[in-house]
Amino acid sequence: MIVILGGGYAGLSALSENSNAILVDRKSYFTLTPWLIDFVCGIRNETEVKAKYPKVIKGEVSKIDYKEKRVIVGETEIKFDKLIVSLGHHQNLPRLKGAKEFAHKIETFEDAVNLKSKIETSKNIVIIGGGATGVEIAGNLRGKNVTLVQRRDRLLPTMSTASSERARTLLEENGVKLLLGTEALEVKKNSVVTSNGEIKSEVTVFAGGLKGPSIVEDFGHTNKNHRMIVDKNLRSIDYRDVFGAGDCATFSNEDIPMSAEVAISAGKIAMRNALGEENTFIPRRTATILRVNNFFFGDFGNSYIEGDMAKIMRGLAYVQSLVLPARGVNV
Incomplete structure (x- = not known):
């Protein structure tokens, strides 16, 4: 067995x-x-x-x-x-001071429900981490004051330069405040301490540190x-x-x-x-395809793609996810 x-x-x-x-x-x-x-x-x-x-x-x-x-x-x-x-x-929350107590992770469905509820009743949101998770959360929140703190000098460090630059442009157009080359030092109940000062935060999202x-x-x-x-x-x-x-x-x-x-x-x-x-x-x-508002972009192999082709790739990945549970049924 x-x-x-x-x-x-x-x-x-x-x-x-x-x-x-x-x-x-x-x-x-x-x-x-x-x-x-x-x-x-x-x-x-x-x-x-x-x-x-x-x-x-x-x-x-x-x-x-x-x-x-x-x-x-x-x-x-x-x-x-x-x-x-x-x-x-899992997300490695304890590596950042105060994160375990005051930061929200997005690892499970229960985490997502809790975070959604907090965001709906808050105005000032800080996201720590400029990878795919951080970029998509920052880029799809409407009507909020969103700040993204990224230790590296660019977003999406594991993706192409074109994807990184597109992400930066889209987030700035959506009013996201980008703190690149900035390290988060401590998460407090109502703020985040960074290497460039302290930021007010009603909800802090930890979008990195996977293990x-x-x-x-x-x-x-x-x-x-x-x-x-x-x-x-x-x-x-x-x-x-x-x-x-x-x-x-x-x-x-x-x-x-x-x-x-x-x-x-x-x-x-x-x-x-x-x-x-x-x-x-x-x-x-x-x-690796990302969505910011209704704009789709990302890397396909070694090439950068955006628009309809990227949207189709994203849709196919979602359909594959939906089909997966049914494929385990005894027939």
């Missing part, structure tokens, strides 16, 4: 390759995490960012016994022959920033019958990109290898 821990993009992709596997998750629904920002900003509703799992054992994993090959979920013991760990990512889930380290895996280390076949370097896929896993000599697209590909390879194949996983990120 193959057991999958975590029903995000990698977990459901793995399940779609073998519907006889057992899926374990702490919740009963799949979250379309890349579109939580759309929910927070009022572009999509709850039914558009959540989908019921085709099948799942709901509960928190409290123990993994690798010697006896069993997983303990609440009061239930689940035996496995092979195990796929696909537990996603693997702490449970990876707790369960005894060799890890890097709480991401379990896997070989080129996505097999754990610690346990031969354990595989890692998605944001919770990475290589020792290079980082696997954290994205839904890469996670879907990893889930497929992890399951195929758990079934006895020996496929090498080569992470490929085809497209």
